[in-house]
Amino acid sequence: MTRWQMISAYVALLLTCIAGVFQIGPWSLVAGASLLLLISFVANRTALVPQANMAGEPAMVAAHFLNSAAIACAAYIFGFMARWMWGL
Secondary structure, eight states: OOOOHHHHHHHHHHHHHHHHHTTTOOHHHHHHHHHHHHHHHSSSOOOOOOOTTOEEEHHHHHHHHHHHHHHHHHHHHHHHHHHHHHHH
């Protein structure tokens, strides 16, 4: 990943966490997951050599999607817990 991709991923996570602090709503999760998914698709990937019994590209897309959704949910929950800890 380049520096700009890492910075944009950090900003997407930070904005999702801030959305959790201010309880903006579940649409912020969708936006955060979509941004992370876009960043992971744009990132340079090494080419995999096709092997027998390998799922291929659809499995990689599903893995990127699930990872992005899980990380965005974790950032939102962390922001929600930070709000609770601060007593806001």
